Amino acid sequence: MAGSYRWELMAARAPALASDTEAGDTLRVQTRAVAAGAVAAVLGLGACTSTVDEPTPAASTQTTTPTSPRPGIGATTTVTTRPHPTVTASPTTPRRPDPASIQALIDADYDGRNLRLGREGGSTSAYRQYYVTYQGDGLRISGRINIPRGKGPFPAVVLAHGYVPIEQYTNGATMLRERDYLARRGYVTLHIDYRNHAQSSDDPDLATELRTGYVKDAVNAGLALRELDSVDPDRLGIIGRSMGGGVVYGAIVARPDLFTAAVAYSPVSSDTVDNFDKWIRRDSSNAGAVRDIVKRLGTPEANPTAWAATSPRTYFDRVTAPVLIHHGTADEECPIAWSEQTVEALKAAGKQVTYEVYKGQRHTFTTQWPLSIRRTEAFLSRHLG
Numbered sequence: 001m002a003g004s005y006r007w008e009l010m011a012a013r014a015p016a017l018a019s020d021t022e023a024g025d026t027l028r029v030q031t032r033a034v035a036a037g038a039v040a041a042v043l044g045l046g047a048c049t050s051t052v053d054e055p056t057p058a059a060s061t062q063t064t065t066p067t068s069p070r071p072g073i074g075a076t077t078t079v080t081t082r083p084h085p086t087v088t089a090s091p092t093t094p095r096r097p098d099p100a101s102i103q104a105l106i107d108a109d110y111d112g113r114n115l116r117l118g119r120e121g122g123s124t125s126a127y128r129q130y131y132v133t134y135q136g137d138g139l140r141i142s143g144r145i146n147i148p149r150g151k152g153p154f155p156a157v158v159l160a161h162g163y164v165p166i167e168q169y170t171n172g173a174t175m176l177r178e179r180d181y182l183a184r185r186g187y188v189t190l191h192i193d194y195r196n197h198a199q200s201s202d203d204p205d206l207a208t209e210l211r212t213g214y215v216k217d218a219v220n221a222g223l224a225l226r227e228l229d230s231v232d233p234d235r236l237g238i239i240g241r242s243m244g245g246g247v248v249y250g251a252i253v254a255r256p257d258l259f260t261a262a263v264a265y266s267p268v269s270s271d272t273v274d275n276f277d278k279w280i281r282r283d284s285s286n287a288g289a290v291r292d293i294v295k296r297l298g299t300p301e302a303n304p305t306a307w308a309a310t311s312p313r314t315y316f317d318r319v320t321a322p323v324l325i326h327h328g329t330a331d332e333e334c335p336i337a338w339s340e341q342t343v344e345a346l347k348a349a350g351k352q353v354t355y356e357v358y359k360g361q362r363h364t365f366t367t368q369w370p371l372s373i374r375r376t377e378a379f380l381s382r383h384l385g
Contacts, residue, residue, distance in 0.1 A: 098296055100210040101309045105254035106318075112136040112220030115228055117145065125149070127183040131171060132190065136220025137213070139201035143192040143221070144172030146183035147230050155235035155384040156188035156228075158221045158259075160214070160251075162242030162266075171198040175241060181373050187380070188231050192221045207289040208296075210272060210310060214243075215250035222251075222258045235384040237261040239376070242334060242363065243268055245325075246275065249312035249342070256320040261383035263324045263376050266331055266363050269338040270313035270345065273300045313345045322352040324379045326372045328361025354379065 097103035118131035122144075132145040148154055161174040172191050179189045194214050195203040206213050218238060226233035238259045240248035245267020252262050268275050276293075277300075280286050300307045308314045323346060327339040339355065346353040356375055358368045365372060 098306070098309070099205065100208070100212055100293070100297070102250070102253060102312060102315050103309060105212055105215055105250060106315075108137070108216060108219075108254070110136065110216070110219050110223055110255065112223030113227065115224040124180075124184075129183075133199070134221060134224035136224065137195075137216045139195055139203065139217075140199075141192055141195060141201070141217050141221070142171050142197075142199035143190055144179070145191070146179050146189045148183055148186050148188065150186075152188075152230040153232040154186055154188045154230060155237070155380070156190065156225045156231040157182060157237045157239055157380065158218055158225065159189055159191040160218050160238065160240035160244030160247040161191065161194075162240075162244050166197055169193070169197050173198075175239075177369060178239060178241075178373065178376075182377065182380075185377055187384075188225065188228070190221055190225055192217055208292045210276070210293065211243075212250065214247045215254055218247050218251045219255050219258060222255075235260065237263070237380050237384055239263040239265070240267065241265040245334075246270070246312070252321050252323070253312045253315040253318045256318050259321050261324075261380055262321045263326070263379065264339075265326045265365060265372070266328065266334050267325065267339060267342070268334050270311060270316075270342040271338075272310040272312075273307050274338060276300070276307075313342065316345050316349040316351060319346065319349065319351045322354070322379075322383055324354045324356070324376065326356045326358065326365070326375070328358040328363065328365065328368070330360050331363045333363040 097107065113135055115132060115134040118133065120128060120130050122129040127146045127148045129144060129146045132143050133140050134143070135141070159175045159178060164174060171193055175191055179191055182189050193200045194217050195201060196206055200217075203213050218240075222236055222238065225231050225236065236259055238248050238251055238261075240246070240263070242265070245264035246269070248262050248264050248267070249270045252259055281290055297303060297306045297310070325339050325343060327334075327336045329336055336357070343353055343355045356372065358365075358372070361368050
């Protein structure tokens with residue numbers, strides 16, 4: 001997954017979107033060490049926790065180019081479509097589902113609470129920005145929140161970021177453009193760091209549970225936001241980029257009552273096997289984690305039903321939120337065919353999905369980002385009010 005975080009780091013160094021970004025507070029940066037080498041880089045494991053506030057880099061400006069229908073996914077991309085087994089509840093279903101399964105996410109006791117604003121930094125004339133923490137699943141999760149100036153309550157959006165190596169990640173380091181754009185238009189934006197990232201607590205089981213902990217962090221972020229006076233608890237959305245798109249899929253099947261609109265940019269597959277095969281399974285540095293996962297679930301070939309139970313796609317019948325998916329035809333990290341299959345599965349389940357295709361756009365969404373964010377804001381406006 002090495003190339004998939006280039007945009008995230010590029011955006012952190014980009015110029016500001018508007019001239020009124022205040023340069024006042026600059027907070028001290030600390031990065032976190034990784035205890036598990038290459039496995040941590042791919043699976044999201046972390047080690048030491050620091051307790052300092054983090055700086056907020058500026059967002060970037062882009063130019064818009066028109067879109068056109070997709071001509072194809074490219075000669076170098078190979079995507080295999082597998083029959084997707086049906087998973088149904090039965091008397092033989094284990095009383096405790098596998099911790100990597102969607103059923104375990106459905107059964108989880110979500111307790112997001114205690115959202116606390118820390119030091120202010122990176123505020124503008126349009127919004128105030130704060131270092132933030134909240135609690136859930138026995139952990140403390142850090143993040144960044146932008147709160148529009150003026151009279152609330154406002155609609156709110158949880159932002160689930162894409163993959164960045166933990167040793168390079170700092171508090172609020174990504175999705176800067178989305179945060180700035182939406183906060184200027186009256187949305188509270190909560191960018192979460194995920195467990196094992198920045199100042200968040202560590203979860204030693206993250207890797208062997210196929211990172212389902214990130215979904216719990218996103219759901220608990222939504223619950224914590226509901227308690228904030230400046231947020232309208234009935235107008236809550238979620239946006240995810242790349243790996244964060246998978247977090248979005250997990251969140252809207254785990255807690256369909258929570259988010260009333262969902263957006264995914266250049267998302268990973270809604271079939272867990274695709275992601276496991278591309279980034280984890282064949283990397284020798286992940287041998288230990290793979291061994292633990294396969295010991296419980298078997299291989300995808302030998303036990304497709306168990307692996308289907310880890311995939312959000314299998315549970316799309318639970319989705320209630322309208323979904324917007326953005327994907328570029330030249331995506332070099334997440335094949336556009338993955339989104340095509342996700343869209344087909346959502347439609348087959350009778351769900352409301354809007355699919356926007358961007359000709360020639362790569363994974364990082366640069367030239368056509370302004371068009372995509374206008375579409376995103378219009379989508380949120382329709383469904384969050």
